[in-house]
Amino acid sequence: MNKELVRNIIVENQQLIQSVKLVERPFVFEERGSYVFVGVRQAGKSYMLFQRAQQLLKEGHSIDEIVYISFDDERINEIKGNELDIIIQAHRLLSDCQPILFLDEIQNIDGWEHFARRLANEKYTVYITGSNAKMLSRDIQTTLGGRYWDMAVYPFSFAEYLSAQKVSLPKNWQYSKVQGDVARMFEEYFYFGGFPELINVKAKRLWLTNIYNKIFFSDIIVRNGVRSEEALRIAVKRLASCVMQPTSYNRLSNLIKATGLTVNASTVSNFIQYLRDSCLLFSIENYAGKFVDKQTTKKHYFVDNGILNLFLNNPETALLENICAIFLYKKYGSALYYYNKNVEVDFFVPEEGLGVQVSYSIDDDDTKKREVKALTALNKYLPLKTAVLVTKNSEDTIIEDSLEIKVVPVWKWILE
DSSP states (O other): OOHHHHHHHHHHHHHHHHHOOOOOOOOOOOTTOOEEEEOSTTSSHHHHHHHHHHHHHHTTOOGGGEEEEETTOTTTTTOOGGGTTHHHHHHHTTOSSOOEEEEETGGGSTTHHHHHHHHHHTTOEEEEEOOTTTSOHHHHHHHTTTOSEEEEOOSOOHHHHHHHTTOOOOTTGGGSTHHHHHHHHHHHHHHHOOOGGGGGOSOHHHHHHHHHHHIIIIIIIIHHTOSOHHHHHHHHHHHHHTTTSOEEHHHHHHHHHTTTOOOOHHHHHHHHHHHHHTTSEEEEEETTSOHHHHHHEEEEEESOHHHHHTTOSSOHHHHHHHHHHHHHHHHHGGGOEEEESSSEEEEEETTTTEEEEEOSOOOSHHHHHHHHHHHHHHHHHSOOSEEEEEESSOOEEEEETTEEEEEEEHHHHTTO
């Protein structure tokens, strides 16, 4: 590997970093902390490196300190793990200062983790991204010896989506003409999701199909050596159609068997783990379930509405619950549950005393009574501090059995 070539790449990328225009995302970094960004493909992990580099420049760091290397660059993609120190050597040709390293898609290099650990031991500040298929959040602390923070990167939230569309939300925006713009833009976000690059794409469904296929083949089939591609493909479709329902491994295996394929519950369990590892899917447990049921029967949601929408006809009800799940999971993580014992409530956060029920419309009196009854029943078992009924467009406040239930349209709720 040519040291001068790496030096030239460093200089090229220093110019790139200063020229990239970004929608700044609300991440807070520890001073001098080193990070690994983990998330589904195209969620914006590489742009998080650019954002952090630009922040450091604004804080007074010199561009000479910034070393950004993309290992997708064909000029250096043959580099070996034991040759990675050439990056440090090449930087010394440019500056005497200690570099801050931004290593993009480093998983392409076998043995990269040894270099990353050494950098941390030598007190370099390092930011890393990699394909989630090879750098799983659950493996990072083991692989890197606890020396790095791992940070989940998701597709745009609705607030970030609006910012990317240059829509700002002034104080009391809910009562101004901006509300109409927000409601209209939500329709596109609702059906096509928040992948950052998708905003400027006209053929959105084709783009989403291509991304899903890359995830399916590269991050799941190839990485895990899945032999029954068709069984996994059907599993994803069935999970999409059951997105609002608790689904056991046995039930899903039976749904797949109904198509004529042979697959057992153990294989289905592996499929779901692969989907989680690819960050395509996340799952929540029944708070009231027994231990075994918590492990085997869960509700499974897709990380982005655009991906889920690829599999559905008449998708509105499923998309509404999925977008609520994304919002809550990003906020509460493993503290988010559903509740199913004598009463069914879509989402429950026991630490916050929060119960959330989701209904596309409550114009029908019977539907409204059913959704309200679910929250009041849960309140009797486990008193709620906050009860929310999320709808597509309705807004109201309901008092029932001394419980105040806030009825709120989803596009307003996910901006709170």
